[in-house]
Amino acid sequence: MTKPESEWTWKELPVGNVVLEPGNASQYRTGDWKTLKPVLKKELCIHCGLCYIFCPDMAYSLDKEGYFIADLFYCKGCGICSKECPTGAISMVLDGEEK
Amino acid sequence: MTENLNVFAVRTLTQKEYFAPGHRACQGCAEALAVRLVAKALGRNVIIANATGCMEIVSSHLTFTSWRVPWFHVAFENTAAVASGIEAALKVLMRKGRIPYKKIVTLAMAGDGGTADIGLQALSGAFERGHNFIYICTDNEAYMNTGIQRSSSTPFGAATTTSPVGKIQMGQITWKKNMPAIAVAHDIPYVATACPSYPIDLVQKVKKAAEIEGPAYIHILSVCPTGWRSAPELSIKLGRLAVETGVFPLYEVEKGRYRLNIDFPKLKPIKEYLKLQGRFRHLTDDMIGGIEKRVQKEYEELKEKTG
Amino acid sequence: MGKRVGMEVSVAAAEAVKQANVDVISAYPITPQTHIVEHLSELVANGELDAEFFCVESEHSALSVCVGAEATGARSFTCTSSQGLALMSEITYIASALRLPIVMIIANRTLSAPLSIWNDHSDAMSIRDCGWIQFFVENGQEVYDHVFISYRLGEDREVLLPVIINMDGFILSHVIEPFEMIEQEKIDQFLPPYQPLYRLHPDRPVTMGAFALPSIFAETKKAQEVAIRSSIPKILDVWKAFGEMTGRYYHPIETYRIEDAETLLVTMGSFSETASVAVDEMREKGRSVGLVKIRLWRPFPFEAFKKATLQAKQLVVIDRAVSVGGPGGPVASEVKAALYGYDSRPSVYNFVAGISGRDVSPSDFIKMVDKAEIEIEEGNKEGYELYGVRE
Numbered sequence: 133m134t135k136p137e138s139e140w141t142w143k144e145l146p147v148g149n150v151v152l153e154p155g156n157a158s159q160y161r162t163g164d165w166k167t168l169k170p171v172l173k174k175e176l177c178i179h180c181g182l183c184y185i186f187c188p189d190m191a192y193s194l195d196k197e198g199y200f201i202a203d204l205f206y207c208k209g210c211g212i213c214s215k216e217c218p219t220g221a222i223s224m225v226l227d228g229e230e231k
Numbered sequence: 232m233t234e235n236l237n238v239f240a241v242r243t244l245t246q247k248e249y250f251a252p253g254h255r256a257c258q259g260c261a262e263a264l265a266v267r268l269v270a271k272a273l274g275r276n277v278i279i280a281n282a283t284g285c286m287e288i289v290s291s292h293l294t295f296t297s298w299r300v301p302w303f304h305v306a307f308e309n310t311a312a313v314a315s316g317i318e319a320a321l322k323v324l325m326r327k328g329r330i331p332y333k334k335i336v337t338l339a340m341a342g343d344g345g346t347a348d349i350g351l352q353a354l355s356g357a358f359e360r361g362h363n364f365i366y367i368c369t370d371n372e373a374y375m376n377t378g379i380q381r382s383s384s385t386p387f388g389a390a391t392t393t394s395p396v397g398k399i400q401m402g403q404i405t406w407k408k409n410m411p412a413i414a415v416a417h418d419i420p421y422v423a424t425a426c427p428s429y430p431i432d433l434v435q436k437v438k439k440a441a442e443i444e445g446p447a448y449i450h451i452l453s454v455c456p457t458g459w460r461s462a463p464e465l466s467i468k469l470g471r472l473a474v475e476t477g478v479f480p481l482y483e484v485e486k487g488r489y490r491l492n493i494d495f496p497k498l499k500p501i502k503e504y505l506k507l508q509g510r511f512r513h514l515t516d517d518m519i520g521g522i523e524k525r526v527q528k529e530y531e532e533l534k535e536k537t538g
Numbered sequence: 539m540g541k542r543v544g545m546e547v548s549v550a551a552a553e554a555v556k557q558a559n560v561d562v563i564s565a566y567p568i569t570p571q572t573h574i575v576e577h578l579s580e581l582v583a584n585g586e587l588d589a590e591f592f593c594v595e596s597e598h599s600a601l602s603v604c605v606g607a608e609a610t611g612a613r614s615f616t617c618t619s620s621q622g623l624a625l626m627s628e629i630t631y632i633a634s635a636l637r638l639p640i641v642m643i644i645a646n647r648t649l650s651a652p653l654s655i656w657n658d659h660s661d662a663m664s665i666r667d668c669g670w671i672q673f674f675v676e677n678g679q680e681v682y683d684h685v686f687i688s689y690r691l692g693e694d695r696e697v698l699l700p701v702i703i704n705m706d707g708f709i710l711s712h713v714i715e716p717f718e719m720i721e722q723e724k725i726d727q728f729l730p731p732y733q734p735l736y737r738l739h740p741d742r743p744v745t746m747g748a749f750a751l752p753s754i755f756a757e758t759k760k761a762q763e764v765a766i767r768s769s770i771p772k773i774l775d776v777w778k779a780f781g782e783m784t785g786r787y788y789h790p791i792e793t794y795r796i797e798d799a800e801t802l803l804v805t806m807g808s809f810s811e812t813a814s815v816a817v818d819e820m821r822e823k824g825r826s827v828g829l830v831k832i833r834l835w836r837p838f839p840f841e842a843f844k845k846a847t848l849q850a851k852q853l854v855v856i857d858r859a860v861s862v863g864g865p866g867g868p869v870a871s872e873v874k875a876a877l878y879g880y881d882s883r884p885s886v887y888n889f890v891a892g893i894s895g896r897d898v899s900p901s902d903f904i905k906m907v908d909k910a911e912i913e914i915e916e917g918n919k920e921g922y923e924l925y926g927v928r929e
Contacts, residue, residue, distance in 0.1 A: 140294060149636075150736045152736075154743045162254075186264065186430070190252040194246070211259070215467065215468065287749070293758070303746045312594065316606025352595060
């Protein structure tokens with residue numbers, strides 16, 4: 133875990149302010165930004181992967197059963213996956229509410 | 232996972248993400264999606280020089296980075312020059328045996344402002360010198376990161392904060408600068424336009440550019456819901472409409488020979504594209520008619536070039 | 539003992555770049571730096587220099603190419619003057635904060651307007667705070683020597699800072715001077731290949747050039763400040779090692795006949811040699827005058843400067859640039875700042891001379907010392923004038 137930048141001392145900074153840990157921004161929870169969250173109706177899913185390929189936040193990954201599931205830690209609730217899903221299997225609901 | 236240029240299934244793309252989640256791009260940012268796809272296309276053996284702009288800001292605030300590949304930001308206007316330096320260093324260090332020989336792609340990425348405006352000189356120089364690199368312009372049609380100011384890539388009529396809608400002027404008064412044509416005029420081996428709404432096409436073009444010896448230029452239309460005042464869930468649909476209405480045709484120019492990647496028997500009416508964006512909401516029917524005429528004319532001229 | 543030749547200083551500078559095994563060279567032509575780039579292109583065209591050489595489309599791109607190359611681990615070089623330096627100035631600040639040990643020769647030339655191709659220090663002064671280590675050399679041999687010194691110093695893991703070698707345009711760049719060329723084997727031993735601390739390479743992906751929020755920016759600046767200030771011992775070490783190799787020892791402040799001198803001339807750059815002739819003439823007439831020459835401009839060598847000057851009664855600082863609207867010439871301002879904290883310190887009288895290549899002869903130096911001594915005697919507290927301007 134990289135600590136927040138406001139806690140670093142000048143001596144701790146690498147020379148030239150190089151960031152040495154690749155991809156460490158992934159510890160930031162962008163999922164807090166959302167108002168709506170995607171909910172999948174598995175019976176409508178045809179496993180096309182468009183939700184996965186069109187997500188600007190890389191929130192989707194393949195689960196063991198072959199369904200693409202959104203990681204709500206990152207999902208910003210933009211609704212692209214729901215809009216692009218060819219079978220309408222994904223609906224956007226208010227975060228905190230069950231469908 | 233094998234990567235095959237001729238396959239069209241999404242699932243055959245690498246599952247690895249070289250651009251990590253947790254970046255600070257807006258909801259529905261198609262530029263972030265474009266960058267994600269470019270990173271997937273190139274894999275780990277790449278060095279990226281990035282201009283100041285949206286993608287730089289959302290991905291690299293000290294002490295964090297969204298990048299899982301080597302990445303360098305210097306300034307706004309010199310991305311092509313920095314990439315030239317990276318390419319030259321790799322070449323000479325491998326030639327002198329100081330680093331082992333390995334195919335490493337040099338990629339320069341900048342927005343429309345950093346390419347067509349302030350970055351044009353460095354780009355022109357890098358093209359003329361013939362460096363072996365890919366230059367990708369992610370075009371969201373304004374200086375979005377600084378607050379949606381107009382650039383030379385802002386389309387005619389679009390409202391931005393420096394081409395606002397007022398009593399005597401309504402939006403951008405000049406036509407969008409044709410950057411791909413400028414790239415073609417430099418006689419480089421490969422120029423292409425792409426859009427993340429057509430993800431496989433984009434990935435294939437980037438992979439093709441990586442195989443080219445010499446400079447390659449790819450101009451990617453990046454829908455920006457914040458700046459275009461469109462709903463975030465429409466970012467993919469808008470990109471598709473841009474192509475289907477002829478506003479942003481997808482084509483390639485290999486060694487000067489044009490090829491249209493998708494041709495439509497009839498272009499969709501431009502109103503379908505414009506009405507979904509708040510930045511065009513002030514346009515009168517006359518203005519829309521004028522825009523449509525010019526778009527269609529340019530589309531015809533492009534088709535003629537494909538012979 | 540190396541070969542002794544007569545060579546144009548620019549050509550010798552280019553030869554030094556070749557002998558230093560530089561990997562990437564990118565530059566844009568501007569008078570009076572052109573002979574350096576021209577000779578470098580000849581060396582490349584003849585296969586004598588195995589480097590990637592680019593005559594790029596602007597100075598801004600020239601330094602940007604060096605930044606990209608250096609970050610990838612290649613030893614890089616560029617050179618410029620005046621307007622070119624002004625154009626690339628944005629990147630100079632970036633290169634030093636990124637800690638990339640590029641070496642740049644500036645053939646000092648005045649900044650426009652009016653356009654002028656002749657020498658003064660206004661270009662170097664415009665980037666005083668850019669964070670590079672900066673030397674001012676006096677003659678051709680020093681230019682040649684400092685190419686090797688600068689790479690060895692800049693690339694040291696405890697320094698990792700870019701270095702500027704300031705040489706007066708035309709006065710040095712275009713004259714033929716005697717050189718002792720150093721044998722290649724000695725240089726190879728003195729200057730091993732560059733081993734970067736961090737480099738851009740897929741085997742170890744790093745992010746360079748991230749932006750900093752207010753909550754961390756001050757820490758990054760402190761780190762940079764400490765780095766340049768604590769490089770002084772390393773500078774002295776490298777100069778010592780160089781001296782042991784060649785017999786030529788350099789120091790941050792050099793003094794000439796300062797023992798028991800009441801008045802000290804303070805100069806920087808090539809007219810230091812002219813000033814030493816003036817000092818000899820004045821000493822022959824029994825005047826108590828000496829010369830203090832600043833060779834290390836950044837980081838400013840406070841200790842060495844105080845040691846050389848505190849005991850004098852007055853300093854006559856000759857600047858070669860105007861700080862327009864400011865408190866005197868740049869060097870004089872810094873000299874005064876360096877000595878301010880001391881209760882017992884010399885008076886400072888400041889002349890700006892030699893602007894845009896106007897000759898400064900030994901008799902000019904004598905006239906300036908005469909004038910300064912009289913003015914200080916009469917209680918003039920302001921002590922600043924542009925020398926030799928026709929009223």
